[in-house]
Amino acid sequence: MKEIINMLEKLSFSKTEASVYITLLKHPKLTGYQIAKKINISRSSVYSALDNLYNRGGVSLLSGKNFLKHIEIRTNVWYNWQKRL
Numbered sequence: 001m002k003e004i005i006n007m008l009e010k011l012s013f014s015k016t017e018a019s020v021y022i023t024l025l026k027h028p029k030l031t032g033y034q035i036a037k038k039i040n041i042s043r044s045s046v047y048s049a050l051d052n053l054y055n056r057g058g059v060s061l062l063s064g065k066n067f068l069k070h071i072e073i074r075t076n077v078w079y080n081w082q083k084r085l
Helices: 002-010 015-026 032-039 043-055 077-082
Strands: 059-063 068-073
Touching: 002 015, 015 032, 015 043, 032 043, 043 059
Parallel strands: none
Antiparallel strands: 059 068
């Protein structure tokens, strides 16, 4: 997993963003709360990483009735970020 995080850091991911992204690849459609529990970091750090990933096109946010319900990985992200290398 450290090798993947290092590769993602070369694509301008922070360690937290990389961990969140990898977790979503392994467990699609988790909530921010569920991601935080899985990787044992604060929810605020997870939501900050998700916000950054969303702004860069890495994830889609699906809302529930009154809150963020799920996050999904966008499939074209690897292609777009690999072009930066």
